[in-house]
Amino acid sequence: MSSALIEITKLGFAWPGQQELLDIPEFTLQRGESLFLKGPSGSGKTTLLGLLAGVQRPDRGQICLLGTDLNKLSSSARDHFRVDHTGYIFQQFNLLPFLPVLENVLLPCRFSASRAQRATSRHGGIEQAASQLLGHLGIPAALHQRRADALSIGQQQRVAAARALIGQPELVIADEPTSALDSDTREAFIQLLFAECRTAGSSLLFVSHDQSLAPLFDRCMSLDELNRASRATEL
Amino acid sequence: MYLLRLALASLNNRKFTALLTMLAIALSVCLLLAVERVRSEARSSFASTISGTDLIVGARSGSVNLLLYSVFRIGNATNNIRWSSYEWLAENPKVKWAIPISLGDSHRGYRVMGTDTGYFQHYHYGRGKSLQLAKGRPFNDVFDVVLGAEVASALNYKLGDSIVLAHGVSEVSLTKHDDKPFRVSGILAQTGTPVDRTLHISLGGIEALHVDWQNGVPAQSKGRISSDQARALNLQPKAITAVLLGLNSKIATFALQRQINEYSGEPLQAILPGVALQELWSLMGTAEKALFVVSLFVVLTGLIGMLTAILTSLNERRREMAILRSVGARPWHIASLLILEAFSLALAGVLLGLLLLYLGIAVSQGYIQANYGLYLPLSLPGSYEWSLLGAILAAALLMGSVPAWRAYRQSLSDGLSIRL
Numbered sequence: 001m002s003s004a005l006i007e008i009t010k011l012g013f014a015w016p017g018q019q020e021l022l023d024i025p026e027f028t029l030q031r032g033e034s035l036f037l038k039g040p041s042g043s044g045k046t047t048l049l050g051l052l053a054g055v056q057r058p059d060r061g062q063i064c065l066l067g068t069d070l071n072k073l074s075s076s077a078r079d080h081f082r083v084d085h086t087g088y089i090f091q092q093f094n095l096l097p098f099l100p101v102l103e104n105v106l107l108p109c110r111f112s113a114s115r116a117q118r119a120t121s122r123h124g125g126i127e128q129a130a131s132q133l134l135g136h137l138g139i140p141a142a143l144h145q146r147r148a149d150a151l152s153i154g155q156q157q158r159v160a161a162a163r164a165l166i167g168q169p170e171l172v173i174a175d176e177p178t179s180a181l182d183s184d185t186r187e188a189f190i191q192l193l194f195a196e197c198r199t200a201g202s203s204l205l206f207v208s209h210d211q212s213l214a215p216l217f218d219r220c221m222s223l224d225e226l227n228r229a230s231r232a233t234e235l
Numbered sequence: 236m237y238l239l240r241l242a243l244a245s246l247n248n249r250k251f252t253a254l255l256t257m258l259a260i261a262l263s264v265c266l267l268l269a270v271e272r273v274r275s276e277a278r279s280s281f282a283s284t285i286s287g288t289d290l291i292v293g294a295r296s297g298s299v300n301l302l303l304y305s306v307f308r309i310g311n312a313t314n315n316i317r318w319s320s321y322e323w324l325a326e327n328p329k330v331k332w333a334i335p336i337s338l339g340d341s342h343r344g345y346r347v348m349g350t351d352t353g354y355f356q357h358y359h360y361g362r363g364k365s366l367q368l369a370k371g372r373p374f375n376d377v378f379d380v381v382l383g384a385e386v387a388s389a390l391n392y393k394l395g396d397s398i399v400l401a402h403g404v405s406e407v408s409l410t411k412h413d414d415k416p417f418r419v420s421g422i423l424a425q426t427g428t429p430v431d432r433t434l435h436i437s438l439g440g441i442e443a444l445h446v447d448w449q450n451g452v453p454a455q456s457k458g459r460i461s462s463d464q465a466r467a468l469n470l471q472p473k474a475i476t477a478v479l480l481g482l483n484s485k486i487a488t489f490a491l492q493r494q495i496n497e498y499s500g501e502p503l504q505a506i507l508p509g510v511a512l513q514e515l516w517s518l519m520g521t522a523e524k525a526l527f528v529v530s531l532f533v534v535l536t537g538l539i540g541m542l543t544a545i546l547t548s549l550n551e552r553r554r555e556m557a558i559l560r561s562v563g564a565r566p567w568h569i570a571s572l573l574i575l576e577a578f579s580l581a582l583a584g585v586l587l588g589l590l591l592l593y594l595g596i597a598v599s600q601g602y603i604q605a606n607y608g609l610y611l612p613l614s615l616p617g618s619y620e621w622s623l624l625g626a627i628l629a630a631a632l633l634m635g636s637v638p639a640w641r642a643y644r645q646s647l648s649d650g651l652s653i654r655l
Contacts (some may be wrong), residue, residue: 055560076565082562090561093419093554098248110237111563163562 004028004064005171006052009044012229013051021047023229029100029169030082034194034204036214039223045207048223049175052205053086054078066170083112087164087172087202092180094160097149102141104148104166105130105163115167122168124172133162136199137192154185161193176208238568244573245555249548251579256541260584263537263619264627265591267530268620272596272625275619276609280339281516284428285508287359289488292316292495293477295502299518302511305336305477306551307345308429312338315474320500324478327494332357334479337441337472340412342400345386347434349441349472355381357481360428370394371421377439377466379420385431387422394419400434400444402453410453412444415462427610439470439483446470480505534627538634545573545638549645556646569646570639579634585624589616 008027014020021044029035039045051063052054054070057077063070066085070078087108095104109116109126116126123129131144137158143151147158157177164172174193178186188207190213197204206217214220246253285306293301294314303309325333336359337349352373355366371394374381382392386630392398396419402410425431443465447453460468482488488507495505556569564572596611604610616624 053561079560079563088561090558091270094556096245096555098244107559107562111565111568221561 003031005066006205007062007064007067009062009064011051011058011063013047013056013058015047020059020229021139022051022058024048024226025228027226029171029203029205032201032203034197034218035206035222036217036220037205037207038209038211038214038220039207039210043223044227044229045223046175049173049207052173053082054086055082058187081212083108084114087166087169087171088098089157089160089164089172089174089177091176092153092157094163095148095156097147099148100145101134101148101151101159102127102130104159105134105166107163108166108169112167115169116153119165119167124132124135128167129166130162133165133196134159134195137162144198153180157189158183158192161189161196165196165200165202169202172202172204174204174206176210177206178208178210178213186213187216239575239579241559242572242579245552246369246576246579252544252548255582256544257584257587259540260534260581260627260631261587261591263530264391264585264588264624267534267623267627268588268592268616269595270526270530271620271623272592272611273609274527276515276611277523279611280427282509282512283361284512285358285360286363287357287481288479288508289482289485290480290492290495291477291508291511292480292503292505295504298504298511299515301477301504301506302508302515304338304430304510305479308338308348308433312476315476316478316503318471318473318475320498320503321475321478323498323500324480324495327491329482329484329491331479331483332481334358335438335472335475336477336479337438337475339476340400340402340441340512341443342386342391342398342434345383345390345432345434347380347400347436347441349436349438349475351438354435354479358479360426360430361555364426367424368421369424371419372439374420374435374440376418376420376593377437377443377470378415378417378462380417381421381423381434381435382419383423383431383433383435383462384425386434387419392419392422393519394422398434400436402444413614415444415457415465416455425604429606438472438475440530442470442566443468511619535630537584538581538630539625541584541631542578542634542637545577545635546641549573549638549642553582553645556642558601560646564647566643570636570643573639573642574632574635577631577638580581581631585627589624 006029009025013022119129296313340347397416445461492505
């Protein structure tokens with residue numbers, strides 16, 4: 001198996017009835033690498049993440065995750081594959097407000113046997129795994145059984161990070177996870193995220209328009225550099 | 236199992252709407268079952284108003300009319316029948332027993348019926364249940380009266396009380412037989428039939444009441460005959476209203492019916508109570524069916540309310556769906572989540588509805604029996620009721636598949652993007 005986690009070749013995608021939004025000749029993300037992907041809103045970031053998640057299918061080209069061509073999988077196999085190998089952190093409102101904090105972290109283990117199994121083999125049980133992760137991310141045990149919406153936004157984002165990391169997925173995708181945080185908590189959050197990704201051995205694909213965070217990452221790229229379609233519109 | 240927990244947690248998050256929806260379903264289910272129970276109870280209590288009587292004989296009119304006045308004490312006879320006709324009937328070898336009935340007087344809205352003691356022995360209701368005296372004994376004296384259970388309890392009469400009967404059957408009667416009071420000699424046990432609303436006196440009593448009447452008005456003071464004088468007179472009635480017949484063999488019923496209908500002495504009519512009861516019920520059956528249909532529509536309204544509530548929540552729950560998709564829920568998981576939600580709402584509604592029904596029956600059972608003569612049993616739902624409940628749940632599943640389908644489509648198109 002190659003060391004590349006994500007390999008995109010000759011990818012093209014357009015929403016129905018619109019001109020081509022993405023045209024990416026080549027893109028790779030190495031295992032264990034943290035990548036900052038910069039892009040203003042409307043540049044096709046969310047669409048790219050949807051393609052990486054296998055929720056949308058490319059019109060042409062190939063997306064390989066861990067050497068598996070997502071295109072060749074059935075839609076339910078893609079759903080399986082996604083949760084087995086990827087953790088997500090959204091901009092905000094990441095949690096199901098009506099579930100307790102701990103239960104929110106456990107969600108991926110409920111739908112993916114392999115992540116539940118990895119969490120168990122490492123921590124001795126999925127609940128232990130969840131509470132250890134929450135502990136590392138600075139959520140005190142007293143809050144674990146509280147409803148998720150009782151927490152502050154900063155705390156909620158850390159819970160979301162714990163959920164993305166449980167069961168050590170190979171890839172963590174974060175879609176502007178810090179946009180709702182103030183600048184002090186922003187950097188602390190990213191440091192925590194780095195530390196946990198390193199422990200779990202996960203690659204981190206971090207998408208944001210906030211250039212100030214870029215120096216913290218192994219690598220920084222702009223979506224516009226990658227995407228020929230956007231250059232075409234600019235010209 | 237996990238999906239069910241998720242669905243319940245999500246419902247719990249929308250507690251208020253969920254509770255209202257559930258309550259709407261519960262009330263509609265309760266209404267449907269209550270209507271169903273009253274309906275079947277009314278039907279069976281109606282059909283068992285009279286049993287063991289093979290033929291009812293009266294003056295020629297309609298069979299329903301004859302049944303109404305002879306059994307239900309509703310309306311009046313068009314004509315009387317002669318005592319000689321009764322004797323002719325009673326002497327017929329096919330006849331085992333013949334009970335004469337004489338109607339026309341009342342007491343505070345309750346009908347008075349003159350008969351003989353054979354009535355207490357041969358009149359049956361339900362599945363061959365005979366009349367039982369709760370207190371006292373049948374009439375013995377000319378001025379004895381045996382009360383139906385409802386008459387006694389509604390008017391608060393005890394054994395030995397003195398009662399004045401009124402002439403005619405209207406609630407407010409102008410002429411009272413106050414010169415000849417009756418004494419309560421017995422009170423019948425509850426039957427749930429019109430017997431409960433009847434005062435029974437002897438045929439002689441009926442005669443004695445009217446013995447001094449001339450041309451349909453009471454005699455003036457000097458022509459009056461006192462109770463004691465009346466006792467000494469020959470109180471053989473000249474005419475009665477109807478006759479209940481029991482036969483030695485049921486096979487002879489039709490032959491005897493024809494023989495009575497062709498009787499040359501006077502125009503008579505014999506009816507089979509079962510057939511006439513059915514005829515009467517089919518008249519009222521339309522109302523009963525309409526009631527049932529209305530309550531079905533109420534249930535449908537409850538379910539549509541649920542559908543509306545779930546569909547409205549779909550938009551605000553797009554985020555919930557996207558989060559679930561991101562942690563590995565597949566579109567069919569999302570769809571089943573919504574179906575489970577609809578199903579658990581309906582199930583909770585049905586259970587609450589049953590609870591309400593039983594509470595309602597427990598609370599109102601006595602009142603309904605006392606006022607309407609309907610006994611609503613606190614029994615477990617019958618197979619028909621179970622199938623009604625099953626149909627409601629199936630309908631809820633079907634309705635749940637509408638938002639499920641929409642959420643399925645939505646989660647496919649939204650994917651992981653969170654739309655607010």
